[in-house]
Amino acid sequence: xxxxxxxxxxGVGVVTPLGDRLDALWTRLAAGESAAxxxxxxxxxxxxxxxACRIDGLDDGDGRGRALGVIAARQAVVxxxxxxxxxxxxxxxxxxxxxxxxxRAGAGERLDLxxxxxxxxxxxxxxxxxxxxxxxxxxAACAAGNYALGAAADLLRRDEADVVLAxxxxxxxxxxxxGFSRSRAMxxxxxxxxxxxxxxxxxxxxxxxxxxxxxxxxxxxxAATPLAVVGALGLACDxxxxxxxxxxxEGIAAAFRDALAEQDLAPRDVDWVCAHGSGxxxxxxxxxxxxxxxxxxxxxxxxxxxxxFGHALGAATAIxxxxxVAALARxxxxxxxxxxxxxxxxxxxxxxRAARLRWVANAGYAFGGLDSVLLLGAA
Amino acid sequence: xxxxxxxxxxxxxxxxAIARTAGPQLAAGVPPARRGLYLATGDxxxxxxxxxxxxxxxxxxxxxxxxxxxxxxxNAPAGLVARxxxxxxxxxxxxxxxxxxxxxxxxxxxxxxRGRVREALVxxxxxxxxxxxxxxxxxxxxxxxxxxxxxxxxxxxxLACGGQPVARSSxxx
Numbered sequence: 366x367x368x369x370x371x372x373x374x375x376g377v378g379v380v381t382p383l384g385d386r387l388d389a390l391w392t393r394l395a396a397g398e399s400a401a402x403x404x405x406x407x408x409x410x411x412x413x414x415x416x417a418c419r420i421d422g423l424d425d426g427d428g429r430g431r432a433l434g435v436i437a438a439r440q441a442v443v444x445x446x447x448x449x450x451x452x453x454x455x456x457x458x459x460x461x462x463x464x465x466x467x468x469r470a471g472a473g474e475r476l477d478l479x480x481x482x483x484x485x486x487x488x489x490x491x492x493x494x495x496x497x498x499x500x501x502x503x504x505a506a507c508a509a510g511n512y513a514l515g516a517a518a519d520l521l522r523r524d525e526a527d528v529v530l531a532x533x534x535x536x537x538x539x540x541x542x543x544g545f546s547r548s549r550a551m552x553x554x555x556x557x558x559x560x561x562x563x564x565x566x567x568x569x570x571x572x573x574x575x576x577x578x579x580x581x582x583x584x585x586x587x588a589a590t591p592l593a594v595v596g597a598l599g600l601a602c603d604x605x606x607x608x609x610x611x612x613x614x615e616g617i618a619a620a621f622r623d624a625l626a627e628q629d630l631a632p633r634d635v636d637w638v639c640a641h642g643s644g645x646x647x648x649x650x651x652x653x654x655x656x657x658x659x660x661x662x663x664x665x666x667x668x669x670x671x672x673x674f675g676h677a678l679g680a681a682t683a684i685x686x687x688x689x690v691a692a693l694a695r696x697x698x699x700x701x702x703x704x705x706x707x708x709x710x711x712x713x714x715x716x717x718r719a720a721r722l723r724w725v726a727n728a729g730y731a732f733g734g735l736d737s738v739l740l741l742g743a744a
Numbered sequence: 745x746x747x748x749x750x751x752x753x754x755x756x757x758x759x760x761a762i763a764r765t766a767g768p769q770l771a772a773g774v775p776p777a778r779r780g781l782y783l784a785t786g787d788x789x790x791x792x793x794x795x796x797x798x799x800x801x802x803x804x805x806x807x808x809x810x811x812x813x814x815x816x817x818x819n820a821p822a823g824l825v826a827r828x829x830x831x832x833x834x835x836x837x838x839x840x841x842x843x844x845x846x847x848x849x850x851x852x853x854x855x856x857x858r859g860r861v862r863e864a865l866v867x868x869x870x871x872x873x874x875x876x877x878x879x880x881x882x883x884x885x886x887x888x889x890x891x892x893x894x895x896x897x898x899x900x901x902x903l904a905c906g907g908q909p910v911a912r913s914s915x916x917x
Contacts, residue, residue: 411804460817461789462839467816471797478790483818483839501847502839504788504818512836516847519854540797543805544813602835604776604826607814616832619777623860732814733823735835 372518373591373744375584376445376577378437378532379687382418382570383674386440390684391691394673394699395717401555401568401675407542414546416555418570418675419537428463428481429536431489433573433680438490438530445577446589447528449494454526455487456501456517457534457575458509459679462486464538471540483509483679486534490575498526506731507641507676509533510574510683511739515598517578527583532575533683541678542569548608550645557676559642559669559701560649562708567643570675574683576690593690596724596740599624603734609647610730614655620736621659621726628740630724635665635740637698637714637725639685642669643676644703648730653709665726668714672703682729682737689725689741696722696743755788758869758877759821763828765910766879771863776832780861782848783822784838784898785869792816821869833861842901846891849905853887868898868907875899878907 377387382400384390400418407415425432434457442449461467466481480488487500499520503512510533517531545551545567552558552566584591601619603611610616625632641652656664670685677684692698698718707713727739770779793816800808814820819837826835836851838844845868852864864882878899895901903909 411806413806460819461793462818464793467790467793468797470794472801473798478794479787482787482790484844499843500840502844504785504837504839506817506819516851523854539805540793540800540813540816543800543808544796544810544816546805547808547810548813549810600834601777602781602826602832604830604832606827607820607823619832627860731819732817733819733835734826735819735823 371581372521372578372595373581373584374576374593374595374690375447375579375589375591376441377592377687377690378440378444379574379684380420380433380436381572381674381684382420387687387691394688397700397702399673399702412542414551416568417542418568420571429465430463430486430534433536434486434490434534435493437532437573437575438494441530441575441577447577449496450527452498452527453496454499454520454529455491455496456513456529456531457486458503458505458513459483459486459534460506460509464536464540468539490530505735506733507678507681508729508731508735508737509679510681510686511598511727511729511737514576514595514686514739518595521578521580529578530575531578532573533680534573535571535678535680537571545569552644556703557644557672558703558705559640559644559672560653560708560713561704562706564644564649566645568675570677572677572680572684574680574687591744593693593744594742596742597624597627599627599738601736603736605734608732610651612651614651614658616734616736617652617655617730618658620738624738624740632660633663635724635726636720636722637666639689639725639727640667640669641728641730642671644671653711656711664712666698666714666718666720667711668698668701670699672701682727686727686739686741689727693722693725693741693743696720755821755871756815758871759824761910762867762869762877762879763825766865767829769881770829771883774863776830778833778862779831780834780852780855780864781822781826781831782836782852782864783867783869784844784848785818785821786841786897787871788821788869789816789818791871825867831865841897842891842893842895845898845901849891852882856882856884856887868902870897870899873897873899875903875909878902878909880905880907
C-alpha cells in the first residue's frame with residue numbers, strides 16, 4: 366500500500382444540462398429532476414431517438430468542447446482561490462474530441478482535424494489560463510474523467526506538478542447520438558432508469574467538470590479548504606468485446622479490488638458507490654453482478670446519476686466525481702433519478718439519504734472493456 | 745514478420761498488426777491482470793468519425809453502420825490490442841504526439857515500479873505517420889526511458905526510444 370492520502374480537491378467547476386454550478390446541480394439532482402427532453406432539431410434531422418440532455422445557450426463559436434472545458438476550468442480555479450503556479454498541469458479525459466468538427470468535415474467542409482482530437486481540450490484550457498505546463502489528454506471513452514483525475518493525482522504525488530487542473534469534457538455529439546442509437550443502446554422511451562427492472566437504455570448528455578488538485582500540505586499552507594481527498598484509481602480491462610461488458614462483471618470487480626488494495630481499504634470501508642448506471646440492460650446487469658462479487662452480503666449504498674443529466678460519455682465520470690465531492694461535503698447520498706422499480710437486490714438509493722460518508726467509489730466503464738473505480742474521501 | 749500495410753490501411757489494420765507482432769514477444773506465464781497496455785495515438789478515431797458521419801448524412805442517421813461507431817473513439821485500438829492479447833490490467837490511451845508517448849511511458853514505468861503490472865506493452869498507433877505503428881515491451885528488468893520531445897508523432901517518438909515498427913506503409917521511403 367502506498368500513501369494515497371496526500372492529494373486533495375480544492376476547487377470544482379461544472380457545466381451540465383442540470384446546472385452550471387455545483388450547488389445548482391446538486392439542488393436539482395436532490396430534487397429528483399431530469400434534464401432529458403426531446404429536441405426538435407434532432408427530429409428534423411431524422412434521428413430515431415430525439416431525447417437528450419443538452420446545454421442551452423452555450424457560446425461555442427471556438428468549439429463546443431473547448432467552451433465547456435474552459436468554463437468549467439475557470440470556475441474551478443475561482444472556487445479554489447488559487448493563483449496558478451508555473452508548474453500547473455492540465456489533464457483532461459474525453460472520447461473523440463471536438464466531435465462537431467468531425468461532423469462538419471463529414472458534411473464536406475475542409476478542415477484541419479489534427480487539432481480537434483481530445484488533446485484540443487487541455488490545450489484550450491491551458492491557453493485560456495495562460496499556462497505553460499504539461500497537458501495530457503486521456504481518450505478513455507466513458508471512463509475518461511476517472512482516468513484524468515487518477516493521473517492528475519499521480520503527477521502531484523510524483524512532484525511533477527504543483528497544481529493540476531483535471532477533469533472530463535464532452536460536447537454533445539451527433540455522431541454519438543447516432544452511434545448509440547444504431548447500437549441499440551438508447552432508451553426507446555427517452556427515460557434513463559439505472560438499475561430499474563424496466564430500464565431500456567441510456568440517454569445521451571454532454572458537459573464538463575474540472576477540478577483543482579493540490580497536495581494537501583500545499584493547500585493547507587495557503588489556508589485553502591480541501592473539499593475531498595483523491596484516493597486510488599482502480600483500473601482493469603475486460604478484454605472481452607468491443608462494446609459489451611463481461612456478463613459476470615469480473616472486469617468491473619477487478620477495478621474495485623485494484624482501487625481498494627491500492628488504498629489499503631476493505632469493501633466495508635466504502636460508504637457509497639456512485640454507479641456507472643447507464644440504464645442499459647447489459648451494463649447495469651454486469652455492474653450489479655460486480656457489486657455482489659465485491660461486496661457480498663454487506664452492500665454499500667448504490668446510486669447512479671445518469672437519469673438526471675444523461676450519459677456525458679468522456680465527461681460522465683468527472684461530473685459524477687463532482688457530485689461525489691458535493692455529497693461528501695453534505696454527507697448526503699443523492700438519489701437515482703429515474704429508478705422506480707429496482708431490478709436488483711442492492712441498496713439502491715431513491716431519495717436523498719443522509720449518511721456518514723468517509724469513502725465513496727466513483728465507477729465508470731467504457732467501450733473497449735475499460736473498467737475504472739476512483740476512490741474519493743472526506744477531507 | 746507481417747505483411748506490409750498498404751497506404752490505405754485503416755486504424756483497425758494498424759492495431760491488428762501491432763497485436764500480431766507484439767503478441768509473440770510477451771512473456772509466458774504473466775497473469776492477464778498483471779499486464780498493462782499503454783497506447784499513444786495522434787489520430788485514432790478521426791478518420792472513422794468523419795466517414796461515419798458522412799455516411800449517416802448520405803442516407804439517413806437511421807441507417808449508419810453501427811459496427812463503425814466504436815472505431816470513432818480514440819480508445820478503440822487499445823481495446824482491440826487488449827482483446828487480442830488478453831491484457832486485463834490497466835489500459836490507457838493517451839492522445840497527442842510525443843507528449844502522449846512520454847506520458848504512456850511514464851504510466852508504464854510507474855506501474856512496473858510499484859508492482860502493479862509485471863509486463864507493460866507500450867504502443868504508438870498513428871494512422872497518419874508513415875510507419876504507423878510500433879511498440880515496446882517493458883518488464884521489471886527493462887524499464888522505460890524518456891521519450892524524446894522533438895518528434896511530432898507518438899510512433900516516431902517510440903521508434904526513437906527503441907520501439908519496434910510493425911506496420912511499414914508501402915508509401916514510406
